[in-house]
Amino acid sequence: MTLGYTTLLIPVLSGNGDSEFSLGPEGISWIGSVALICVPFGCFLSGMITQPLGRKRSMQLINIPFMASWLLFYFSTKIWHVFAALALSGLAGGLMEAPVLTYVAEVTQPHLRGVLSSTSSMSVISGSMIQFILSTFLKWRTVALCSAVVPIFSFCLLYVIPETPTWLVSKKRYKEAKESLAWLRGWVEIEKVDKEYKELFAHIQMSRGIGNSGFQLDNGQMQGNVNGEINKTRNETNQNRKRTKTETLKLFKKRNFIRPYLLVSYTFFLSHFNGMSPVQTYAVTIFSSLKAPIDEYYATALLGIVEFFGCVSCVCLLRHIGKRVLSFISLIATAICFLVIGLYSYFFHINTLLENKNSNTTVSNSTVHPENVLKDSHEYSWVPLVLIISAAFVSHMGIRVLPWILTGEMFPNETRAIASGITATSYYIFGFVCNKVFLSMINTFTLPGTFWFYSSMSFIGFIVLYFILPETEGKTLQEITDHFAGKSSLGNKVYKRRKNITGINNEAFNDNTSRRTDIESKL
Numbered sequence: 001m002t003l004g005y006t007t008l009l010i011p012v013l014s015g016n017g018d019s020e021f022s023l024g025p026e027g028i029s030w031i032g033s034v035a036l037i038c039v040p041f042g043c044f045l046s047g048m049i050t051q052p053l054g055r056k057r058s059m060q061l062i063n064i065p066f067m068a069s070w071l072l073f074y075f076s077t078k079i080w081h082v083f084a085a086l087a088l089s090g091l092a093g094g095l096m097e098a099p100v101l102t103y104v105a106e107v108t109q110p111h112l113r114g115v116l117s118s119t120s121s122m123s124v125i126s127g128s129m130i131q132f133i134l135s136t137f138l139k140w141r142t143v144a145l146c147s148a149v150v151p152i153f154s155f156c157l158l159y160v161i162p163e164t165p166t167w168l169v170s171k172k173r174y175k176e177a178k179e180s181l182a183w184l185r186g187w188v189e190i191e192k193v194d195k196e197y198k199e200l201f202a203h204i205q206m207s208r209g210i211g212n213s214g215f216q217l218d219n220g221q222m223q224g225n226v227n228g229e230i231n232k233t234r235n236e237t238n239q240n241r242k243r244t245k246t247e248t249l250k251l252f253k254k255r256n257f258i259r260p261y262l263l264v265s266y267t268f269f270l271s272h273f274n275g276m277s278p279v280q281t282y283a284v285t286i287f288s289s290l291k292a293p294i295d296e297y298y299a300t301a302l303l304g305i306v307e308f309f310g311c312v313s314c315v316c317l318l319r320h321i322g323k324r325v326l327s328f329i330s331l332i333a334t335a336i337c338f339l340v341i342g343l344y345s346y347f348f349h350i351n352t353l354l355e356n357k358n359s360n361t362t363v364s365n366s367t368v369h370p371e372n373v374l375k376d377s378h379e380y381s382w383v384p385l386v387l388i389i390s391a392a393f394v395s396h397m398g399i400r401v402l403p404w405i406l407t408g409e410m411f412p413n414e415t416r417a418i419a420s421g422i423t424a425t426s427y428y429i430f431g432f433v434c435n436k437v438f439l440s441m442i443n444t445f446t447l448p449g450t451f452w453f454y455s456s457m458s459f460i461g462f463i464v465l466y467f468i469l470p471e472t473e474g475k476t477l478q479e480i481t482d483h484f485a486g487k488s489s490l491g492n493k494v495y496k497r498r499k500n501i502t503g504i505n506n507e508a509f510n511d512n513t514s515r516r517t518d519i520e521s522k523l
Contacts, residue, residue, distance in 0.1 A: 001127035001128070001130060001131050001147050001150065002035060002066070002069065002086075002089035002090070002092075002093060002127075003035070003093075003124065003127070003128055004127055004128030004129070004130070004131030004132060004304065005073070005089075005131050005143065005144070005147065006031060006032055006035060006086070006281055007128070007131070007132065007135075007280060007281055007282070007283050007284060007300060008131060008132075008135040008140055008143060008284070009031055009082070009140060010028055010031055010032060010281070010282060010284065010285060011284040011285055011288070011296075012140050013027070013028065013031055013079075013082070014028055014285070021079050021082065023079070025439050025443075027079075028439065029435070029436050029437075029438065029439050029440070030083070030436070031082075031083075031086065032278070032281045032282065032435040032436070032438070033431075033432045033433075033435040033436040034083060034086045034087055034090065035086045035087065035089055035090035035093070036090060036428045036429075036431040036432040036435065037090070037428070037429070037432040038086075038087045038088075038090030038091045038093075038094065039090045039091070039093050039094040039097075039425075039428040040094060040425040040428050040429065041091060041094060042090065042091040042092060042093060042094015042095040042096070042097070043094040043095075043097050043098070043421055043424060043425050043428075044094070044425075045094070045095060046058075046094060046095045046096070046097050046098035046099070046421075049061075049095070049099075050098040050099045050102060051167075054163050054164075054167050054171075055099045055102050055103040055106070055163065055164050055167055056099075056103070056158060056161065056162070056163045056164075057163075058095075058098075058099035059096070059099045059100060059103065059154075059158055060155050060158045060159075062092055062095045062096050062099070063151035063152070063154050063155040064151070064155075065088055065089075065091065065092040065095070066089065066092045066150075066151040067148050067151040067152065068088060069085045069086075069088040069089040069092065070085075070144050070145070070147045070148035070151070071144075071145075071148055072084060072085035072088065073085045073140075073141070073144035074141050074144040074145045074148070094428075097421070097424055098421070100120070101120070101420070102164075103164055104116060104117070104119075104120075106164040106165070106166040106167070107164055107165075107184050117404070117405050118311070118314060118315050118318070118401055118404070118405055120404055121311055121314075121396075121400065121401040121404055122308070122311040122312070122315070122401075125304070125307045125308045125310075125311050125396060126308055128280070128304050128307070129301075129304030129305055129307065129308050130304075131143065131147070131304070132283075132297075132300045132301040132303065132304035132305075133301045133304065133305075134146060134147075135297055135300070135301070136295075136297040136298055136300075136301050162176075162179070162180035162183050162184065163176070163180055164180065165177040165178075165180045165181040165184070165197070165200055166200065166204065168180055169200060169201055169204050170204055174201075177197065177200075178190050178193065178194075178197055181193045181196060181197055181200070252419075254412075254485070255484065255485060255486060256411075256412050256481055256484040256485040257411065257412065257419060259484045260406075260410035260411050260419070260484050261411075261419060261422070261423060263406070263410065263468060263469065264403060264406050264407055264410060264423045265423055265426045266461075266464070266465075267327070267399065267402065267403040267406060267465070267469075268403045268423065268426055268427040268430055269426075269430050270331065270399050270457065270458070270461040270465075271395075271399050271400050271403055271427070271430075272427075272430045272431050272433075272434040273430070273434055273454065273457045274331065274334050274335075274395060274399055274454060274457055274458045274461065275334065275338050275391070275451065275454030275455070275457070275458070276334065276391060276392060276395040276396075276400060277431055277434050277435060278434055278435050278438035279388060279391070279392075280303065280307075280392070281435050281438070282353070282438060283296075283299070283300040283303055284296045284297060284300050285353050286353065286388070287299040287300065287385070287388075289350060289352075289353045289447070290341075290344075290345070290350060290381070290384040290385070290388075291381045292381060292384070292385045293381045293382050293385060294385070299385060302389060303388065303389060303392050306389050306392050306393045306396075307392050307393070307395075307396045307400075308396075309393065310392065310393040310394065310395065310396030310397040310400075310401075311396050311397075311401055313393075313397045314326065314396065314397045314398065314401045314402070317397070318405075318473065319473065322471045322473040323402050323405065323406065323469075323471065323472060323473050324465075324469055324470070324471045324473075326397065326398040326402060327398050327399055327402055327462075327465055327469060328398075328462055328465070328466065329394065329397070329398060330394050330395055330397055330398025330399040330400075330402075331398070331399055331458045331459070331461050331462040331465070332458070332459075332462055333390070333391070333394035334391045334394055334395050334399070334454075334455075334458045335455045335456075335458035335459045335462070336455075337387040337388070337390050337391035337394075338387075338391060338451045338452070338454045338455040338458070339451070339452065339455040340383070340387055341383075341384050341387050341388065341391075341451045342447075342448040342449070342450075342451035342452040342455065343448070344380070344383055344384055344387075345384075345446075345447045345448040345451065346448035348380075350447055350448075351446040351447055351448065352442055352443070352446065352447055353439075353442060353447065399461075403427070406472065407419075407420050407423050407424065409472055409480055410472065410480055410484065412481045412484075412485075438450070441453065470483055
């Protein structure tokens with residue numbers, strides 16, 4: 001919602017709306033990007049508060065700065081109040097990354113994780129869509145006040161869900177961990193999740209490097225139950241305990257980290273520089289400049305709705321055609337849409353964005369009279385509207401969503417947590433740069449040239465990913481790690497169903513529905 005609110009602020013602070021503030025192009029470029037550059041600082045602090053406080057409590061507390069930023073928007077009397085609110089919302093967004101992503105990873109069953117990992121992108125788009133819809137009916141301060149209610153609901157609703165079993169076990173709160181696991185598996189009896197709980201306990205103990213001395217919890221119920229598994233890995237854990245910082249850093253020099261990092265970072269780059277990131281941020285102004293046949297705020301609301309359905313389509317198609325094909329379709333279709341929009345803008349001499357909503361002229365380097373330009377373009381004004389909406393749909397069906405899914409599965413286990421944070425930081429840095437230079441690009445290359453630049457980035461991205469992006473859908477994490485380590489090749493085939501998955505004996509993780517009748521979620 002904070003990201004979507006930026007789209008509403010830009011035309012208002014440009015002097016086109018009901019506001020006592022007015023900014024020039026440089027100030028507007030900071031409005032569209034300052035929140036994004038503050039997110040990495042929040043990401044850096046996020047892990048520090050998530051582990052000691054817990055995932056649930058961290059998510060609750062982060063609602064406080066979110067609510068504060070909305071109230072600061074509403075009561076702002078000076079322009080620096082708006083910038084402070086944007087920075088605070090960006091910082092809170094970064095703080096949110098670790099507890100939310102960790103919570104989902106620790107409570108989700110493996111056969112559901114692929115689909116549910118895409119819900120983060122769906123949530124972002126849903127928040128933006130809500131802001132776009134509210135902005136068509138309410139003024140910007142009222143939208144901020146309405147948005148301040150959401151963190152309050154979120155804070156209260158988080159009392160309903162349990163803390164993750166993994167964190168509770170790590171804090172030796174074993175009884176609560178069992179109750180949490182039983183709740184998460186569909187409010188079943190604790191006995192139904194006993195086997196899964198033992199495996200979880202064994203995994204955490206081995207990660208701590210505990211040997212075969214046995215352990216005590218829950219009145220001795222689990223005394224030594226997992227010693228056999230721990231004995232098998234005792235030598236390995238002893239080596240891990242002796243690992244120095246230098247040896248740990250060597251993990252980030254291996255090809256099974258470097259290759260996935262470069263690939264995921266490049267997909268994040270494409271998710272912004274395919275053009276949809278600045279188009280969404282400056283949507284109201286762009287629709288106004290291209291003389292959309294409907295009100296620019298209605299068009300922006302439609303944009304948000306279409307983006308949401310694009311994410312839904314991604315979830316539905318992912319398991320059938322795979323990430324590789326979805327990325328190709330997304331990039332090629334977006335490239336074609338922006339190529340045609342650039343041709344439209346060039347043909348009708350729309351070379352820059354309107355400075356004022358009520359202006360009847362555009363800045364043009366041609367000798368064509370502005371009134372004739374608008375008259376000639378009116379008949380075809382639906383063309384850029386349809387193409388921008390289409391580009392929004394196909395972008396969020398693929399390249400805008402898939403990088404987040406790739407982040408969670410391409411890195412080896414020993415570097416996955418840190419690598420995910422690093423790549424997420426690169427996403428926000430690319431977003432900041434893309435939005436910050438958008439207006440400068442229009443001044444330098446004109447509006448048609450800017451759209452052609454984004455089109456070329458998508459075409460180049462398609463060619464590059466065709467040669468370097470493997471198909472990971474349906475593949476195990478070990479297969480993916482071996483591929484990037486050079487031990488094997490994933491190929492481009494989609495595995496739609498894995499009947500026998502090594503190492504999963506727990507019925508709570510079994511994808512055979514005939515054996516999950518007792519633990520299937522009732523939610």
